[in-house]
Amino acid sequence: MTSSRVSYVITSIIPTSPGMTANGARAIADGFEAIVVGDRKGPFSFGVPGINFYSLQDQLETKFLTSPHGRIDSYTSKLTGHLIAIANGADVIRETDDDNTPYEKFFNPIISEIQVREFATENRWLNIYAAFTERHVWPRGFPLNAVHNPASANFSWGWTGPFGWRKS
Numbered sequence: 001m002t003s004s005r006v007s008y009v010i011t012s013i014i015p016t017s018p019g020m021t022a023n024g025a026r027a028i029a030d031g032f033e034a035i036v037v038g039d040r041k042g043p044f045s046f047g048v049p050g051i052n053f054y055s056l057q058d059q060l061e062t063k064f065l066t067s068p069h070g071r072i073d074s075y076t077s078k079l080t081g082h083l084i085a086i087a088n089g090a091d092v093i094r095e096t097d098d099d100n101t102p103y104e105k106f107f108n109p110i111i112s113e114i115q116v117r118e119f120a121t122e123n124r125w126l127n128i129y130a131a132f133t134e135r136h137v138w139p140r141g142f143p144l145n146a147v148h149n150p151a152s153a154n155f156s157w158g159w160t161g162p163f164g165w166r167k168s
Contacts, residue, residue: 003091004110006087007033007085009123011078012098015043024050026107033088037081037096039073052082121155131155 008023020036027034028050033127036046037054046053056077059067064083070076078095085093092110117132123150125146129137130153147153 005032005089006030006092006094007035007090009078009081009085009093009095010034010036010098010162011075011081012036012038012043013041014044014098017098018070019096020048020051020098022101023096024048026102027051028066030107033085035081036086037077037084039077041073048140054081075097107138117157117159119155123151123154125149125152126155127152131157 002061008027010020010023024032034051035054036048036051037058037059038044038046043053044055054062056067056072059077059080062080062084064080066076066080066083070079082093082095092108096106119126125143127137127139127142127146129139137150142152
């Protein structure tokens with residue numbers, strides 16, 4: 001991916017914030033799209049340059065079924081924002097929240113190639129957080145009966161690069 005169309009998707013219940021102003025200014029400077037989706041609490045209008053605002057009513061008027069059939073005042077709004085971004089031609093979607101002022105690296109160019117480590121497990125459930133911390137963390141949605149099962153943290157790492165799988 002050498003040249004990507006990037007969209008920022010943000011949910012908000014406030015009319016503006018320093019983070020929103022930064023996102024709007026950066027979207028203008030970089031030629032990207034910044035989409036803000038509101039909910040029942042608001043905002044009802046949005047005057048930040050560089051930001052395309054979709055009120056709850058605007059979302060309900062889209063062709064996406066997430067709005068009329070999804071829960072209001074929930075993550076469904078952000079999902080609708082993702083669908084709007086895709087419909088507008090986004091190749092890459094970055095998301096943040098209205099109360100965050102993004103670090104500069106948030107706006108870094110999209111890299112065209114990454115190296116990813118792969119893992120293998122023989123268990124039905126894998127607590128992937130065990131790969132990143134030794135603290136006991138219960139991932140959202142992880143089955144309750146597997147939370148304390150030591151086997152759910154057993155896996156082996158491999159390495160994959162641009163040419164496929166290589167054993168570790």
